[in-house]
Each structure stands twice: as C-alpha cells, then as structure tokens.
Amino acid sequence: MPELPEVETVKNVLKQIVINHTIKSVDVYRDKTIEGDVNEFKSSLVNETFLSLSRIGKYLIFHISNDKVIISHLRMEGKYYEFLESEPDSKYAKVVFHLDNNHKLCFDDMRCFGILKLTSEKEYKNLPEIAKLGPEPFDINDVTEIYRKAKRINKPIKTALLDQTLTTGLGNIYVDEVLYASKIHPLTPASLLTKEDWNRIINNSKEILNIAIKMGGSTIKSYHPGKDIDGNFQTRIKIYGKSGETCPICKATYRFIKVGGRGTTFCPVCQKRIAKSLSIGVTGKIASGKSEILKEFKSLGYSVISSDEIVKELYEKEEVASKIEKLLKIKFHSSKVDHDVLRNHLLINPGEKRKLEKLIHPLVRKEVESFIKKDKSPLKIVEVPLLFEAHFDDLFDVIIVSDIDSKTQIARLKSRNPDNYEHLLEINKSNKIDLNKKKATYIISNNGDLTNLRKQVKEIVKDLKGYLS
Numbered sequence: 001m002p003e004l005p006e007v008e009t010v011k012n013v014l015k016q017i018v019i020n021h022t023i024k025s026v027d028v029y030r031d032k033t034i035e036g037d038v039n040e041f042k043s044s045l046v047n048e049t050f051l052s053l054s055r056i057g058k059y060l061i062f063h064i065s066n067d068k069v070i071i072s073h074l075r076m077e078g079k080y081y082e083f084l085e086s087e088p089d090s091k092y093a094k095v096v097f098h099l100d101n102n103h104k105l106c107f108d109d110m111r112c113f114g115i116l117k118l119t120s121e122k123e124y125k126n127l128p129e130i131a132k133l134g135p136e137p138f139d140i141n142d143v144t145e146i147y148r149k150a151k152r153i154n155k156p157i158k159t160a161l162l163d164q165t166l167t168t169g170l171g172n173i174y175v176d177e178v179l180y181a182s183k184i185h186p187l188t189p190a191s192l193l194t195k196e197d198w199n200r201i202i203n204n205s206k207e208i209l210n211i212a213i214k215m216g217g218s219t220i221k222s223y224h225p226g227k228d229i230d231g232n233f234q235t236r237i238k239i240y241g242k243s244g245e246t247c248p249i250c251k252a253t254y255r256f257i258k259v260g261g262r263g264t265t266f267c268p269v270c271q272k273r274i275a276k277s278l279s280i281g282v283t284g285k286i287a288s289g290k291s292e293i294l295k296e297f298k299s300l301g302y303s304v305i306s307s308d309e310i311v312k313e314l315y316e317k318e319e320v321a322s323k324i325e326k327l328l329k330i331k332f333h334s335s336k337v338d339h340d341v342l343r344n345h346l347l348i349n350p351g352e353k354r355k356l357e358k359l360i361h362p363l364v365r366k367e368v369e370s371f372i373k374k375d376k377s378p379l380k381i382v383e384v385p386l387l388f389e390a391h392f393d394d395l396f397d398v399i400i401v402s403d404i405d406s407k408t409q410i411a412r413l414k415s416r417n418p419d420n421y422e423h424l425l426e427i428n429k430s431n432k433i434d435l436n437k438k439k440a441t442y443i444i445s446n447n448g449d450l451t452n453l454r455k456q457v458k459e460i461v462k463d464l465k466g467y468l469s
C-alpha cells in the first residue's frame with residue numbers, strides 16, 4: 001500500500017503531467033471508483049483546467065478551475081499512468097482523463113479499493129475523511145497537544161498512529177520504522193507515553209519520512225508513481241518486514257507480533273514495553289534451570305504458572321482424556337489420562353507426539369491467555385519449555401531464555417536421572433532454543449550456582465520495574 005512518501009512522489013510526478021492542462025473528456029470504466037454521481041463527475045470536469053496539486057496525508061487533492069476539486073486515494077494498488085492518446089489505456093484503467101495535449105491520464109486500480117471524489121475548494125477540507133486527519137509530523141513543532149490527546153487513548157501506540165487522527169501520514173512500514181528508531185514497543189498504550197517519547201516519535205517521523213520522500217518512497221510490491229520512477233527507500237528500511245534478522249544495535253533477533261491485526265516487527269531489547277503489567281515467558285532447554293527462575297520470581301512476590309502444570313491439570317479432565325483416547329486410539333480405563341499408557345504409546349509411536357501437541361497446545365494457550373488477562377500481579381511469569389515451537393512467543397511482552405552449555409546440562413541431567421538421562425536428552429532435541437534464543441529480551445546464563453541465577457533474576461526484575469507504569 002502506498003504511504004505518505006509514495007503519495008508525495010506521485011503528487012510531484014503528476015504535477016508535471018497535468019498542471020495547466022485542460023480536460024477534454026473523462027471516461028469512467030468502473031462506476032464505484034467514483035464516490036458520488038458518475039455523470040456529474042464526467043460532465044462537470046469537461047473544459048476545466050488542472051491548476052495545482054496538493055496532498056493531505058495520503059489523499060491527493062487536484063485543484064481545478066472554477067473552484068472544483070478532486071480528492072483521490074490510491075488505497076492498495078491505485079496508480080496513475082500517463083499515455084499518448086494513440087497508446088492503449090493501462091491494463092486496469094478505471095478512470096481516464098483525456099487532456100488537451102493529446103495525452104491521457106489513467107487511474108489504474110487492479111484491486112478496486114481506490115476512489116476519486118468530486119468536491120469543491122470550499123468543501124473538501126470539511127469532508128469527514130479529511131477533517132478527521134491529524135496534523136502531519138512536519139506540521140508539529142510542539143508535542144504538547146498530541147501528548148494531551150494521547151493521554152486519553154488506551155490503544156497500543158502502533159494502532160493509535162495508524163489511525164491517523166493524532167498525526168497523519170504514518171502507515172504500517174513507517175510506524176514500525178519510527179517506533180524502532182524511538183525505542184518504543186508497538187504495544188505500549190498511547191496513554192502511557194511521556195512528552196519526551198512524543199518528541200522522539202515526531203522527530204523520527206520527520207526524519208524518516210523526509211529520507212523516504214527524497215528517495216521516492218519504498219516501492220513495496222505495488223507502488224508505481226509514474227513511468228520509470230521507482231522508490232529506493234526500501235534499501236533504508238531498518239526493521240519493517242525483517243522479523244528474524246539481527247538488530248545492529250543490540251544483536252538481538254527481531255520479533256514478529258500482530259498489533260490490531262497488522263503484522264509488526266520490533267526489537268525485543270531496544271523496544272521494551274511499558275505497561276501496568278507485563279507478561280513474561282520463560283523458556284530453555286531441559287535442566288537449564290527454568291523452574292528455579294520461576295521459584296525466584298515467586299519468592300519476590302510475583303505470580304507464576306508453569307505450562308507443565310497446566311498440562312497435568314488438563315490430563316485430569318475427563319473431556320481431555322476422552323479426546324486423547326479418540327485421537328490416538330488408546331484406552332486409559334479411567335476418566336483421566338493414564339500417564340503410563342500415554343508415555344508408552346508415544347514411546348512406540350514417536351510420530352504421534354505432534355498429533356497430541358496439536359490438540360494440547362491450543363488448550364494450554366487458552367489457560368495461559370486467561371492467566372495473563374486475569375491475574376493482578378505486575379509481572380506474570382509463565383514457564384513454557386517449547387515456547388517457540390508452540391508459537392507462544394506472541395503471548396509475551398518479555399521472553400527470558402535460560403541458557404546452559406551442554407556440558408553443564410549433561411552433568412545436571414546425569415545427577416538427577418542417572419538411569420535415563422540419555423533418553424531425556426533425546427526428547428529435548430526437538431527444542432529449538434539455540435535457533436531462537438536471540439529473540440529473548442533477557443538471557444539468563446545458568447552455568448553457575450543458584451546464587452548466581454537468583455542475582456540475574458533480581459537484576460531483570462529491577463530493569464523491568466522501570467517499564468511498569
């Protein structure tokens with residue numbers, strides 16, 4: 001979808017094509033592209049001249065003789081193409097303006113979301129879609145007003161910026177870029193941002209949008225401002241669409257979440273969330289000390305829950321037991337899951353483990369979600385051994401990976417389970433911690449003793465307290 005810098009580029013290219021040219025006739029090939037009366041649109045533009053072009057947010061404003069105005073929004077795929085009259089229209093031309101110089105301007109829109117609307121100089125600024133737009137970052141010199149307005153908005157800052165009412169012009173790409181540059185987590189409630197935060201957001205918005213405008217926009221997939229002009233901003237994109245890549249500042253791996261349905265990439269270390277309470281996922285290999293970390297959080301007074309405990313409780317339920325019986329075609333001979341029967345079945349049929357996980361993971365997820373939602377503790381800690389494999393990472397504001405070197409791990413397993421430690425190690429092979437551990441906000445190195453581990457947990461708590469509102 002074109003964003004402000006692309007629309008600015010389109011405006012500048014269109015100026016050269018239309019200004020001082022008179023419209024000879026207009027063809028409309030899709031009535032719905034015109035908001036309002038199609039016949040009026042066609043007839044009242046004949047013999048009128050394009051005088052100038054401006055832009056409000058992502059709306060293009062064509063100023064035409066006799067105080068007429070067309071507002072145009074490109075939406076997903078809208079484009080303008082200029083052709084000679086002797087050339088065919090563009091492939092998805094919906095509206096064609098025939099000009100007095102033997103050229104024509106095609107509004108091309110494959111996806112049909114774009115609109116053109118005829119209005120007047122007197123009215124266009126009062127149209128609801130224009131009137132609701134906040135000032136562009138370029139027009140904000142003092143953040144007091146936006147800070148005051150945001151105080152009343154409880155939505156995540158990313159959603160609030162996309163809404164265009166606080167400030168207009170930042171779409172999905174640039175919001176991710178601006179929040180990363182401003183070191184603000186996209187889920188931070190807008191109401192919790194300080195004036196200082198807003199200064200960073202607005203200053204970074206100006207800087208990033210200016211660079212993008214200079215480079216002609218970002219050309220993600222569909223944008224095409226005119227013949228032979230392409231945006232180059234994508235070479236300057238630092239975080240948008242780069243989930244899984246490494247942050248050059250802190251070396252962590254960018255994480256991906258959805259915010260208000262929109263794909264969002266952020267750095268888990270540079271962009272920590274500010275909230276009244278934070279959800280924390282603790283994961284790590286077998287024998288890496290996850291439960292010790294949980295114990296420490298608990299002793300410091302915070303709420304903790306372990307997904308293994310959740311599974312145990314689920315296995316006590318008749319409904320779950322009978323689902324597993326049906327799924328794996330086994331019999332428990334009682335109303336709850338018989339652990340021995342289940343373990344033996346999975347030992348003989350290791351391939352069935354995934355089937356079982358597909359049933360159990362969503363149930364566990366529901367319990368974790370409800371814990372995070374209902375519990376009143378400022379820090380809510382959940383231990384999830386297979387956090388990344390089960391795709392639970394999006395549930396947590398903060399992820400802690402408990403890291404251990406394999407020598408210490410084997411020694412610990414051996415002393416705990418001298419008989420079957422090798423089997424336990426084998427089970428743990430499916431744990432993808434090493435691949436994912438850089439998605440962590442914090443890594444606890446657990447090769448030392450308990451005192452050392454407790455010290456690290458206390459340091460994390462101290463740091464996180466700075467992010468509690």
Ligand SMILES: [Zn+2]
Nearest residue numbers: 247250267270
């Ligand atoms: Zn970073």
